[in-house]
Amino acid sequence: MDHRLIEMLVCPVCKGPLDDRRNAAASGLPDRELVCPADRLAFPIRDGIPVMLASEARSTDTEGDAA
Numbered sequence: 001m002d003h004r005l006i007e008m009l010v011c012p013v014c015k016g017p018l019d020d021r022r023n024a025a026a027s028g029l030p031d032r033e034l035v036c037p038a039d040r041l042a043f044p045i046r047d048g049i050p051v052m053l054a055s056e057a058r059s060t061d062t063e064g065d066a067a
Contacts, residue, residue: 011036011043012052018043035060 006020018034025031030044041057043050
């Protein structure tokens with residue numbers, strides 16, 4: 001997905017900025033996610049399409065403060 005398009009997206013919950021995160025293949029997480037640091041939610045990018053549904057987001061609370 002184009003980086004410029006990702007910069008236009010905001011968190012659907014708080015309307016705050018999102019961080020583009022790439023995960024290690026062995027982590028069991030989606031290869032790429034958009035993360036809202038304020039809400040501690042990670043929205044998956046599937047087949048190049050961001051899934052911006054709160055019901056599809058995963059909590060990042062268990063990851064601590066490491067990003």
